[in-house]
Amino acid sequence: MSRHYTLTISCPDRAGIIAAVSGFIAQHGGFIVEASYHTEHEEQRFFMRQEVRADSLPFDADEFCRRFAPLAAEFGMEWQLSDSAIKKRLVVLVSKQDHCLDDLLYRWRSGELQVDIPCVISNHEDLRSFVEWHGIPFIHVDMSDKSAAFERIAALFEEHRGDTMVLARFMQILPPSLCQRFPRRIINIHHSFLPSFVGAKPYHQAHQRGVKLIGATCHFVTDELDAGPIIEQDTVRIDHGDTVDDLVRYGRDIEKTVLSRGLRYHIEDRVLVCGNKTIVFK
Amino acid sequence: MSRHYTLTISCPDRAGIIAAVSGFIAQHGGFIVEASYHTEHEEQRFFMRQEVRADSLPFDADEFCRRFAPLAAEFGMEWQLSDSAIKKRLVVLVSKQDHCLDDLLYRWRSGELQVDIPCVISNHEDLRSFVEWHGIPFIHVDMSDKSAAFERIAALFEEHRGDTMVLARFMQILPPSLCQRFPRRIINIHHSFLPSFVGAKPYHQAHQRGVKLIGATCHFVTDELDAGPIIEQDTVRIDHGDTVDDLVRYGRDIEKTVLSRGLRYHIEDRVLVCGNKTIVFK
Amino acid sequence: MSRHYTLTISCPDRAGIIAAVSGFIAQHGGFIVEASYHTEHEEQRFFMRQEVRADSLPFDADEFCRRFAPLAAEFGMEWQLSDSAIKKRLVVLVSKQDHCLDDLLYRWRSGELQVDIPCVISNHEDLRSFVEWHGIPFIHVDMSDKSAAFERIAALFEEHRGDTMVLARFMQILPPSLCQRFPRRIINIHHSFLPSFVGAKPYHQAHQRGVKLIGATCHFVTDELDAGPIIEQDTVRIDHGDTVDDLVRYGRDIEKTVLSRGLRYHIEDRVLVCGNKTIVFK
Amino acid sequence: MSRHYTLTISCPDRAGIIAAVSGFIAQHGGFIVEASYHTEHEEQRFFMRQEVRADSLPFDADEFCRRFAPLAAEFGMEWQLSDSAIKKRLVVLVSKQDHCLDDLLYRWRSGELQVDIPCVISNHEDLRSFVEWHGIPFIHVDMSDKSAAFERIAALFEEHRGDTMVLARFMQILPPSLCQRFPRRIINIHHSFLPSFVGAKPYHQAHQRGVKLIGATCHFVTDELDAGPIIEQDTVRIDHGDTVDDLVRYGRDIEKTVLSRGLRYHIEDRVLVCGNKTIVFK
Structure with a gap:
């Protein structure tokens, strides 16, 4: 298994979240290995997990987080990024x-x-x-x-x-x-x-x-x-x-x-x- | 499926029950198709089910019951015989x-x-x-x-x-x-x-x-x-x-x-x- | 279950497909209900399925297809859109x-x-x-x-x-x-x-x-x-x-x-x- | 789990096998813990397994085998007795x-x-x-x-x-x-x-x-x-x-x-x- 970053997100549900997140990743050449979504209807809350190949991105996990933070703030996300190289x-x-x-x-x-x-x-x-x-x-x-x-x-x-x-x-x-x-x-x-x-x-x-x-x-x-x-x-x-x-x-x-x-x-x-x-x- | 009688029994557990019941059936030429036993240990109670081919016995279900009753009484059995021909x-x-x-x-x-x-x-x-x-x-x-x-x-x-x-x-x-x-x-x-x-x-x-x-x-x-x-x-x-x-x-x-x-x-x-x-x- | 369109796609694998498709949908206000992806590695082929709420889009299925066609062509997609209202x-x-x-x-x-x-x-x-x-x-x-x-x-x-x-x-x-x-x-x-x-x-x-x-x-x-x-x-x-x-x-x-x-x-x-x-x- | 003997038998199918075997065991006071039977119809062959509590019998496994042998011969049985005390x-x-x-x-x-x-x-x-x-x-x-x-x-x-x-x-x-x-x-x-x-x-x-x-x-x-x-x-x-x-x-x-x-x-x-x-x- 090659190294990958796993991004998990939860935020209020609305249209355009998937597009925004996958757009951010695509914009930096990120290759998505696995992606999953779920909406908890009673709570109107959206959940998401994406695995991105580390070597497809031009920066490391810290830089990913820095750049992703504004987008996360815009959507009111609770989120984290984990690195498969760190057990x-x-x-x-x-x-x-x-x-x-x-x-x-x-x-x-x-x-x-x-x-x-x-x-x-x-x-x-x-x-x-x-x-x-x-x-x-x-x-x-x-x-x-x-x-x-x-x-x-x-x-x-x-x-x-x-x-x-x-x-x-x-x-x-x-x-x-x-x-x-x-x-x-x-x-x-x-x-x-x-x-x-x-x-x-x-x-x-x-x-x-x-x-x-x-x-x-x-x-x-x-x-x-x-x-x-x-x-x-x-x-x-x-x-x-x-x-x-x-x-x-x-x-x-x-x-x-x-x-x-x-x-x-x-x-x-x-x-x-x-x-x-x-x-x-x- | 040929006609068969199903004998179900529950009684206090002790040695010799299987022998007594299968002996009774064998003595009349009965052919046992299926037999199952279980002891409920906490209750010291024995449970049993036997299917016998009807055409292997020289009598019908009523006569089976009449002849079996003394044995059942001896062991204190609750029992019943059902006939596959009666739905x-x-x-x-x-x-x-x-x-x-x-x-x-x-x-x-x-x-x-x-x-x-x-x-x-x-x-x-x-x-x-x-x-x-x-x-x-x-x-x-x-x-x-x-x-x-x-x-x-x-x-x-x-x-x-x-x-x-x-x-x-x-x-x-x-x-x-x-x-x-x-x-x-x-x-x-x-x-x-x-x-x-x-x-x-x-x-x-x-x-x-x-x-x-x-x-x-x-x-x-x-x-x-x-x-x-x-x-x-x-x-x-x-x-x-x-x-x-x-x-x-x-x-x-x-x-x-x-x-x-x-x-x-x-x-x-x-x-x-x-x-x-x-x-x-x- | 409200009416929805289901878009299924298969195309050669590369970075940016999810972003392009979900970007297209988001651009028209489309609300994605369910999304799934898979890459068949030996074939280097990507597969995708997305359900979009029909009432979240400003056009019907035919217009969706017309507008989506250029994007599909760009990625070499085999694709189809089905409408839950048509059994x-x-x-x-x-x-x-x-x-x-x-x-x-x-x-x-x-x-x-x-x-x-x-x-x-x-x-x-x-x-x-x-x-x-x-x-x-x-x-x-x-x-x-x-x-x-x-x-x-x-x-x-x-x-x-x-x-x-x-x-x-x-x-x-x-x-x-x-x-x-x-x-x-x-x-x-x-x-x-x-x-x-x-x-x-x-x-x-x-x-x-x-x-x-x-x-x-x-x-x-x-x-x-x-x-x-x-x-x-x-x-x-x-x-x-x-x-x-x-x-x-x-x-x-x-x-x-x-x-x-x-x-x-x-x-x-x-x-x-x-x-x-x-x-x-x- | 207390010590028990397990008797396994296979022989040509006929009426009376269960009665004969359980009769033999009962005659010596044997307490049957578990019993299973099966007839392989195409082969007209009967299979049987019985577990008997060792302490309910007045003799050991060798003596059991000696006494059981004539019965086994009469029915043409292939059989064996195993002792839970011997791993x-x-x-x-x-x-x-x-x-x-x-x-x-x-x-x-x-x-x-x-x-x-x-x-x-x-x-x-x-x-x-x-x-x-x-x-x-x-x-x-x-x-x-x-x-x-x-x-x-x-x-x-x-x-x-x-x-x-x-x-x-x-x-x-x-x-x-x-x-x-x-x-x-x-x-x-x-x-x-x-x-x-x-x-x-x-x-x-x-x-x-x-x-x-x-x-x-x-x-x-x-x-x-x-x-x-x-x-x-x-x-x-x-x-x-x-x-x-x-x-x-x-x-x-x-x-x-x-x-x-x-x-x-x-x-x-x-x-x-x-x-x-x-x-x-x-």
């Missing part, structure tokens, strides 16, 4: 269950997930050896004083210049203050098809209710538990013969699939947020 | 939306759904012509007096010797008394993936929440709204570009698929109930 | 199996499929009553002289000003001359997951091979049997217990689903062809 | 691609896959460190003399008392002699939805053909390339925007899922073979 930094939080971590680290070391992972943070020591085998620092945070622990996690996230905090089956509920401090930057995998089975032990809840499919949900964390904007979901069929243990086992596969897809979308700047919903430009 | 009778209730009705009548007239449909009941006149083209009586029930209307529906169901009442997008909530009068005999299709989005306008609720899949649920009707034992469910992927109207359109396909599957299982005596859950022997 | 005309060909026909006619009469169906043509009389109940002319074509029969079918298609000929389980192989006469205008549903199980009795072939999923394929008809550009496909799980009859039954559901999806894409001008492949802008 | 031994063959290996070793070290892995064999050195981190011997086999290399592989398999040889993306074609030497004991994952795209570069073939779904197939290896009995398959949706590299990426996920499911079925003695087809008792 996003994921700080991963785990507890004892390692299926999502294993999956993420495999995708990372195979080059499928183009990110940096400056550290893995855990409230347990169990996964140290596996993480360190990858050459990634493993940091244990003691949770006996929760308030201090979450302060430390926030500090570690900032110190390691994390872009996104990934809760890869981190079995602790983040305090609202932490959620509000990093809006749209904390991603969780919940082991149910939300909004069903919020909170603890969703597989037990699902077994109890006798549903015929179980699911998993990748979402941004907000200060309301399991209620943030949904990025990705999927389900898998079960039947009456499956025990809670079977659900947990099927669930592991669906959890890691959904998390890795949601993360990929996020890292590639495909996920925009509107209210409590996401636009995902696949 | 189940479905009374279908609809309002104005006809996608589920169209699907059911197609499967019926093509011979895929081996049932009798003595009548279709509706609180509107819209679907009369389509139903009558099939040679099926169409009965309009006026809902202005709800209590009387549901009395009439119950009476029509009994008068037409219905085995199962199918709510094929019937947009009226049945009173608890009616639900209790025909336990495990009323089947509904709900247009969400229960337990999410109970009640009215589930597609609006789903759109509002920003889920990435929508679903449908076929379930037995009990006196608690949308909370009866689930027979079948499925989901379909949507995305941010889909309006509520799109969800409704995708939903129609998933609703009719889920209802027809659930009904088929029920008609073939594949659905057993344990508490608020179903065992579905596919 | 496409589908001529449907069937034999005896009616599941796809039933599905199409249901979607047509419920308003989901926005087309005109000027006639249904069949080599059997079986489906006359059902088609005529819809108020659609049913035309029987005798196949004893195949060459004359296909001449007649082509003549009927033209006489009824058909845009697309739909082979909804039409069990006759079209002669190459007919296929070549209406390129990209004849759509077939094949009852296998192509390229597996080309030709006759695909469900028998699938059963024989012991596959664990079966499928269906909606494709443009070319003069090579079952080898034209694929528009849509899907699969469904089966298992060792399923007989050929069961596969046929599951297959009916997947066939009608795949055909109706493929047709919808085609009718909405979402399907562009590049060599033997399709671009489907969903 | 199957998998010898895994890999080349450079490690997604399937990573997945298998994760499931192994997390306890989900209840097997022993006495060694991993490869024609490359790349994966040594990862395998050895797990404490599993890694054996490099030089392929410059193919005939000698496959002799060595066969010898290693026997020396390590392998039950099943797993080709986890092993990019060498096994010679017919090796396939015949270990019938139904070599399992491959092929990166297409067979029978489509046999042989080399199936993702390139799929991309070339323009299919809308790609798949993977887990099958027993026979002396005809990619033509052995299919154990498990699945598919995933792609679209026109996906490059061959994208197909490879999606493919990795579907390959490892399908291989792990197929292996699980095989290890739990759920896979019986009839001609070139499998019965999979899930």
Whole structure:
């Protein structure tokens, strides 16, 4: 994949936005590799994502931003430009269950997930050896004083210049203050098809209710538990013969699939947020 | 398909049940075509379904029942024997939306759904012509007096010797008394993936929440709204570009698929109930 | 859905196409409702689809075409503009199996499929009553002289000003001359997951091979049997217990689903062809 | 999961088999945990799998076999009894691609896959460190003399008392002699939805053909390339925007899922073979 810039925009909807933005890019010889648009009708708000080949432009990302700013101002845009040459930094939080971590680290070391992972943070020591085998620092945070622990996690996230905090089956509920401090930057995998089975032990809840499919949900964390904007979901069929243990086992596969897809979308700047919903430009 | 008897059993779990039942069948030369078992561990209850070729037995269904009764008593079985030569009778209730009705009548007239449909009941006149083209009586029930209307529906169901009442997008909530009068005999299709989005306008609720899949649920009707034992469910992927109207359109396909599957299982005596859950022997 | 024009374009790839086209539209105040792009890299060819709200433009479709022509010529575009107010005309060909026909006619009469169906043509009389109940002319074509029969079918298609000929389980192989006469205008549903199980009795072939999923394929008809550009496909799980009859039954559901999806894409001008492949802008 | 014996049987079909076998088990107080049956009608052959709780029987597996032998002989059964306390031994063959290996070793070290892995064999050195981190011997086999290399592989398999040889993306074609030497004991994952795209570069073939779904197939290896009995398959949706590299990426996920499911079925003695087809008792 050659280097490219990804421009994401949201602004009030009106005619001429696409023409203005693609005109700006064309005027500098920019070659658009991928382009996606969406209008959120209830909000009368327009969303847009364009990938431009870096080598087709006569200037770098900073100069792009300088030149684009007046146009953005004219349309009242919230926007950002990201450069594929600068990898996003994921700080991963785990507890004892390692299926999502294993999956993420495999995708990372195979080059499928183009990110940096400056550290893995855990409230347990169990996964140290596996993480360190990858050459990634493993940091244990003691949770006996929760308030201090979450302060430390926030500090570690900032110190390691994390872009996104990934809760890869981190079995602790983040305090609202932490959620509000990093809006749209904390991603969780919940082991149910939300909004069903919020909170603890969703597989037990699902077994109890006798549903015929179980699911998993990748979402941004907000200060309301399991209620943030949904990025990705999927389900898998079960039947009456499956025990809670079977659900947990099927669930592991669906959890890691959904998390890795949601993360990929996020890292590639495909996920925009509107209210409590996401636009995902696949 | 040659004629067969289907024996369904539920009883307290213990060793030797399969041997006793299959021994009884073998002793009379019975040829087992299909057999399924399940133990509900929390309840310590055993469930079983066996199909036997009718022409392999030296007696008819009545005689089978007479001879089997002592064995059933010994094991404390709840059981029934159904004869594939005697078609189940479905009374279908609809309002104005006809996608589920169209699907059911197609499967019926093509011979895929081996049932009798003595009548279709509706609180509107819209679907009369389509139903009558099939040679099926169409009965309009006026809902202005709800209590009387549901009395009439119950009476029509009994008068037409219905085995199962199918709510094929019937947009009226049945009173608890009616639900209790025909336990495990009323089947509904709900247009969400229960337990999410109970009640009215589930597609609006789903759109509002920003889920990435929508679903449908076929379930037995009990006196608690949308909370009866689930027979079948499925989901379909949507995305941010889909309006509520799109969800409704995708939903129609998933609703009719889920209802027809659930009904088929029920008609073939594949659905057993344990508490608020179903065992579905596919 | 308000009236809109859909502009589809294919041309050699280069920088500035999106800007030129969206600039043209913006210059006349056009409001873009939906836009999709794709580059076929091996062919260095660019594909594009844009929906514009008709009431946002100061002229009609003809004038749009006149004004757009110079730009199209400059970029070497193959292009067309279609008007949502002018319904496409589908001529449907069937034999005896009616599941796809039933599905199409249901979607047509419920308003989901926005087309005109000027006639249904069949080599059997079986489906006359059902088609005529819809108020659609049913035309029987005798196949004893195949060459004359296909001449007649082509003549009927033209006489009824058909845009697309739909082979909804039409069990006759079209002669190459007919296929070549209406390129990209004849759509077939094949009852296998192509390229597996080309030709006759695909469900028998699938059963024989012991596959664990079966499928269906909606494709443009070319003069090579079952080898034209694929528009849509899907699969469904089966298992060792399923007989050929069961596969046929599951297959009916997947066939009608795949055909109706493929047709919808085609009718909405979402399907562009590049060599033997399709671009489907969903 | 408590210890259990799994009895698998295939024999000519007739009345009374289930009764005879379950009678034998019941007579010794055996508690049946799970039971499945299937008749392959064309072959008039019956297949059966029963799990019995070990602690419900008054004797061990050897004694079970001794006592069961006369009954088995009477019905002309091919049969085997396996003991959940004795883990199957998998010898895994890999080349450079490690997604399937990573997945298998994760499931192994997390306890989900209840097997022993006495060694991993490869024609490359790349994966040594990862395998050895797990404490599993890694054996490099030089392929410059193919005939000698496959002799060595066969010898290693026997020396390590392998039950099943797993080709986890092993990019060498096994010679017919090796396939015949270990019938139904070599399992491959092929990166297409067979029978489509046999042989080399199936993702390139799929991309070339323009299919809308790609798949993977887990099958027993026979002396005809990619033509052995299919154990498990699945598919995933792609679209026109996906490059061959994208197909490879999606493919990795579907390959490892399908291989792990197929292996699980095989290890739990759920896979019986009839001609070139499998019965999979899930």
